[in-house]
Amino acid sequence: DGGITQSPKYLFRKEGQNVTLSCEQNLNHDAMYWYRQDPGQGLRLIYYSQIVNDFQKGDIAEGYSVSREKKESFPLTVTSAQKNPTAFYLCASSILGGEETQYFGPGTRLLVL
């Protein structure tokens, strides 16, 4: 499995707390993505980044923030403004954007205490 990793596997958030999900890839991919997976809704795009120090909002960016300081890393912060954060979060990367095959991490399940 290697290539793209996510940590932790499970994460618990208290009310009003910001939490950060890690995503690292050693595939030398330029593009990285964050998705949220909810039962019956498939994957919804939160943020994506085509290049270091640049990122764009996806369909459901409200309550989330990202950074892309290094090509290998694309951490996602779930802020206290995200009112329904309980979900499974998937990180992916691809050589280029959009029309290229995406490679997925194992995911992080976020639960609210």
Add this chain to the structure above:
Amino acid sequence: AQRVTQPEKLLSVFKGAPVELKCNYSYSGSPELFWYVQYSRQRLQLLLRHISRESIKGFTADLNKGETSFHLKKPFAQEEDSAMYYCALGYGQNFVFGPGTRLSVLP
């Protein structure tokens, strides 16, 4: 807006029966279409993409631009095909997934 629909949430077939997972998309340009699969306790992974025109694990998918469809087919289902299947559309720098279909192949 670009959209991918998969009308069946759950599809159950018997082993050896043909299977077809439906996917329709809405996009006015030239689409890049993919099928991703998620087996139990495994990460989401690419099954096939239309541009490669490959048959992977016996599955094929043909892009029908007139019907804006990209249905996934296999003539004889196997129990190990049981998984969650997602159809996806890539366009420009963006990507959109369908809601997924859970395929259950019964013995």
